[in-house]
Amino acid sequence: MTSDDLNIVYYCDACSVARASYIIKLLDGELAMCSHHYNKHKEALDIKAYEVIELNKTEEAAPILEKAE
16 A cells, blocks of 8 residues: 555545545445445445445544553
């Protein structure tokens, strides 16, 4: 993976206007969807998809439990 892979902008395959919030991996390809269309089709996607990647997700830093002296 290169830094160029991290800068790719995906747009929703359903409406082509909104920026995608999810990449849905299916056996026969991938879909990019905005939050609106992902939530609208979530039940069907949960059955067909083997992986759902949430884009632009920020994770909290792990708390520091002890400090080394």
